[in-house]
Amino acid sequence: MRHLLTVQDVADSIAAITKVNPLFKGKELFITLIANEKAGGFTQKSKSEKNKLLFQKAKERAAKKEVLVSSVQTKIFLTEYPRHAEELAAAEVAQFLALKNKNSFHLIVACGGDGTSLEVQTGLYKASISSQQKKNAVMNNIAVFRLPMGTGNDGTDGKTVEESLAILEGPNHFALSKVVTVKSNPLAGENEWYSFNIASIGLDAYVVYKTNQMKSKVPGNSYHLWVNLSALGYNRLFPPKSARFEIFDENGNKTEDFEQSFEMLVFGLSGHRCYGGGHHILPNESNICLVQKVTSLEIAKYNKHFVDGSFVNTKIGKLYSGSKAVVHYDHDIFCQLDGEEHLLTKAHFPLEMSLSEPVLQILESDDLSVDKGAVRK
Numbered sequence: 001m002r003h004l005l006t007v008q009d010v011a012d013s014i015a016a017i018t019k020v021n022p023l024f025k026g027k028e029l030f031i032t033l034i035a036n037e038k039a040g041g042f043t044q045k046s047k048s049e050k051n052k053l054l055f056q057k058a059k060e061r062a063a064k065k066e067v068l069v070s071s072v073q074t075k076i077f078l079t080e081y082p083r084h085a086e087e088l089a090a091a092e093v094a095q096f097l098a099l100k101n102k103n104s105f106h107l108i109v110a111c112g113g114d115g116t117s118l119e120v121q122t123g124l125y126k127a128s129i130s131s132q133q134k135k136n137a138v139m140n141n142i143a144v145f146r147l148p149m150g151t152g153n154d155g156t157d158g159k160t161v162e163e164s165l166a167i168l169e170g171p172n173h174f175a176l177s178k179v180v181t182v183k184s185n186p187l188a189g190e191n192e193w194y195s196f197n198i199a200s201i202g203l204d205a206y207v208v209y210k211t212n213q214m215k216s217k218v219p220g221n222s223y224h225l226w227v228n229l230s231a232l233g234y235n236r237l238f239p240p241k242s243a244r245f246e247i248f249d250e251n252g253n254k255t256e257d258f259e260q261s262f263e264m265l266v267f268g269l270s271g272h273r274c275y276g277g278g279h280h281i282l283p284n285e286s287n288i289c290l291v292q293k294v295t296s297l298e299i300a301k302y303n304k305h306f307v308d309g310s311f312v313n314t315k316i317g318k319l320y321s322g323s324k325a326v327v328h329y330d331h332d333i334f335c336q337l338d339g340e341e342h343l344l345t346k347a348h349f350p351l352e353m354s355l356s357e358p359v360l361q362i363l364e365s366d367d368l369s370v371d372k373g374a375v376r377k
Contacts, residue, residue: 005052007035013055019072020065027105029072036112041149058165089123106142113150114339121196143361155197171366175374176358184348195337202264205334209341240293244328261293267353270373283309286319324354
């Protein structure tokens with residue numbers, strides 16, 4: 001067991017890398033790891049041993065460089081219950097304000113699966129919209145870094161640990177990321193959810209629901225299993241009905257208004273995004289995908305085209321670009337946000353999915369191959 005990666009290993013490596021990074025030069029650096037030590041990147045033997053070696057080598061590379069920060073402090077928090085990571089992230093914002101030290105910089109590392117990443121960013125975003133003072137802190141003095149220690153890792157800073165370490169080591173820069181907000185009809189209650197990669201309703205959200213059900217009983221990644229099983233039974237459980245869709249551009253102008261039956265609607269933070277362990281549902285610059293009603297056999301047939309993004313320009317799906325989409329629907333359907341699902345009823349509609357202003361500070365590589373929607377600082 002001594003060869004398995006520990007959270008302390010990660011903390012030591014992150015501290016070594018960041019204290020030699022020019023981004024933090026002269027800063028009093030505070031690093032907070034919010035970790036789920038039960039994530040597969042720690043517990044699965046082969047993966048954990050490989051990750052331990054990667055972090056160790058990164059630490060060794062950093063040791064050969066000049067220390068640039070004025071000081072560095074590291075804290076570790078292990079998540080203990082649902083929403084704990086969200087609470088911890090919000091507490092970090094409050095701590096920064098309490099320090100009243102303009103030279104300090106706080107790096108929050110989400111160290112777990114998609115759930116940990118979702119909660120950490122939700123805590124930061126909720127803090128940013130609660131007061132101007134906290135918003136300024138989140139945009140200027142606090143950054144989040146999302147390590148891929150889970151199974152899907154769709155919203156992380158790199159799909160693999162290697163990619164993530166390369167981003168962290170640099171050359172890199174700060175950027176401000178937007179947030180996908182999903183709001184239901186106020187008559188259904190105060191329902192507002194957030195996504196930092198992809199939000200969607202329909203078939204893929206049902207797949208997430210079934211995957212999470214199995215994960216709660218049998219650890220592991222059953223996503224690909226449920227993609228195939230759901231294709232055979234989804235239309236029977238949730239017969240696709242007609243919905244009305246409105247799409248708006250960044251200036252609030254309506255660009256689309258139509259009705260059609262559908263299997264799923266996907267709304268991304270930007271284009272060039274994946275879900276489901278690498279399914280290229282948004283393969284180009286467009287951030288919205290609508291999949292029309294098809295038979296169960298067609299769902300199974302076309303699934304491979306959503307893996308590599310080759311469904312573009314076929315009858316199965318159509319891509320749009322927009323800053324807001326409003327969905328009018330009169331039936332039950334699942335919604336998912338970065339792997340967290342909700343069952344929607346008629347009362348939840350109309351449902352609004354929209355992009356916030358750029359607010360969450362992240363680290364990006366200087367060598368980005370595609371535009372992921374963040375605004376470089």
